Amino acid sequence: MRLKTKRKGIYPKHNKSRTHNKPIERIDAPAIMVYPMSMHIGAPAKPIVEVGSTVKVGTLLGEAQGFISANIHSSVSGEVISIEDREVISGVITCLIVKNDGQYTEEPPYPEAGEDVTPELVPELIRRAGIAGMGGATFPTDVKMRPSKDGKIDTIILNGAECEPYSTSDFRTMVEYAGEIIEGVRVIDGVFNVDKVYIGIEDNATEAGDVLREAAAGYDKIEIKVLESKYPQGSEKQLIENCTGRQVPSGGLPADVGCIVSNVGTFQAIYRAVRLGKPMVERVTTITGTPIVDPKNLLVRIGTPIDDLIDICGGFQEAPRKVLHGGPMMGKTIKDGSIPISKGTTHITFLTAAEVDEEERIDCIRCSECLNVCPVSLQPILISNAYERGDIEKAEQLGAMDCIECGNCSFICPSKIPLLDNIRKSKTAIKQNKKAV
Incomplete structure (x- = not known):
């Protein structure tokens, strides 16, 4: 008898061919720029400029x-014309x-930056x-890069496993900025040795490996x-296990198994x-999809x-039905x-x-x-069922927070049950319950 084995992943179409070999193009910014005070996990930043301020x-x-x-920085020079609440990806x-103003006048670089930065100063410059x-998670990087008293970090892992369909921004960053990525690694290695x-x-991205190897x-x-090439090959816990053989415990962090994991673009930054001495004011983004x-x-x-x-990419050849910040999985x-x-x-992905x-x-x-494809060995249907009947405590016991x-479960489900949506909602409810205690 042939038994099913756990795949811990799925194989969606890559849909990367239209941008895989397209070099990164630097573009000018438009006349009006919008800076949410929360582009990261954690507490929102506090505005420290006023309407009318020159930046x-x-x-x-x-x-x-x-x-x-x-911190949030201006990526252009000009004038602050409004401070207002707006709905963005993370909410209002x-x-x-x-x-x-189109001049792109720059602030001077951080005076402490350079080749001789002490290891102790590195996290502070990253925070500044x-x-x-x-890679999409937006966890503040300086927190990861501070040595802990509790244990030694012995392994750095760069996440270049760009598993989300359509995206080629990491691939092009590795191919075109390999030297800067490797220098970023040297900086962090200097902190942790x-x-x-x-x-x-x-x-499907071996060319990037060749360039990085040379750098x-x-x-x-x-x-x-x-x-x-399997989704979600680029998830943090999957990557740690596949690179080192170590498993992050339930509720644990990469540091618990001696690892730091960050996206390749993060190391360039x-x-x-x-x-x-430059703040984070730009990034490589893929604009793609059939309608483009x-x-x-x-x-x-x-x-x-x-x-x-959209106009920079030639506009639409047909009207999109859906626009995604990211790809079809997450x-x-x-x-x-x-x-x-x-x-x-x-x-940004446009779909017909x-x-x-x-x-x-x-x-x-x-x-x-859904059980077979879950990379962290959960039972998505049981968590979803618990949420739909209002049993948030049971959803937590089943490991919803892990x-x-x-999105593997929703992708593979032949019954089209909104498993991921229900698990996300259960996680929100669990957090709310804990705050109320």
């Missing part, structure tokens, strides 16, 4: 509040609106630069790990902050409204083109009506596919 590229607009937070957030994880550095890439020549700690005439990989100034990028639906590119915007045609939900057929929200 430069790199001017601090919002100051981090608390340990888990991040206070936003600073800046009128771009406002760096948050650029690790034994090993892994760079995880998927087997790291003579740096013996680095090993390129070529992994199967670290290099720019620590060596060049000319999909591109763009170097976009943070705060650029999405609408302004992306969030965008209903307003004025929402800006933020620190975690890896790609045929690509998002939704089938009607039916009862669970007990196929167990869900990495990859």
Whole structure:
């Protein structure tokens, strides 16, 4: 008898071919820029400029509040013309609106930055630069990069396993900025003095591995790990296990098994902050999807409204039915083109009506596919059922908080049950219950 084995992943179509070989294009910013005070996990930044203030590229607009937070900087020079609440990806957030003067006058670099920065100063420069994880999670990077008294970090892992369909922003960053990425690794290695550095890439991006290998020549700690193109290969816990064989415990962190994991673009930003004294004001973003005439990989100034990028990519060849901040697996639906590119915007995906045609939900057929594809060994249907009957305590007992929200369960479900949506809602309810205690 042939038994089912746990796949811990799925194989969606990559849909990367239209931008895979397109070099990154640097573009100018539009006349009006929008800066949400929360582009990161944690407490929103506090605005420290007023309407009428003149700003430069790199001017601090919002100051981090608390340990888990991040600074927000202007990516253009010009004038603050409004401070208002707007709906963005993370909800209704206070936003600073800046009128771009087109001059791109820059603040001077951080005077402490350079080749001789002490290890103790590195996390402070990262925090000052406002760096948050650029793979989409947006966790404030300085928190990860502070040595802990409780245990030694012996392994650095660079996440270049760009498993979300459509996105090629990480791939192009690795190909075109490999030297800066490796220098960012050296900066963090100087803080922790690790034994090993892994760079995880998927087997559909081996060109990036070749370029990174060349950039790291003579740096013996680095090993390129070529992994199967499987979703969610780039999830933090999956990547740690596949690179090191270690398993992060339930409720644990990578540091619990001696690892630091960050996106390849984040390491480039670290290099720019620590060596060049530059804050995080731009990122590579893929604008793609069937409706787009000319999909591109763009170097976009943070705060650029999405609408302004559509014309740069030739407009639409057919009207999109759905627009996603991210991709079809973990992306969030965008209903307003004025929402800006933020620190975690890896790609914007436009889908046709045929690509998002939704089938009607039916009862669970007990196929167990959601269990087979869950990368963290949860039982998604049971958590979903618990949520739908209002048993939030049971959802927590079943491990809802360990869900990495990859979307595999919803993708594979033949009954079209909104498993991911229900698990997300159960996690929100669990957090609310804990706050109320």
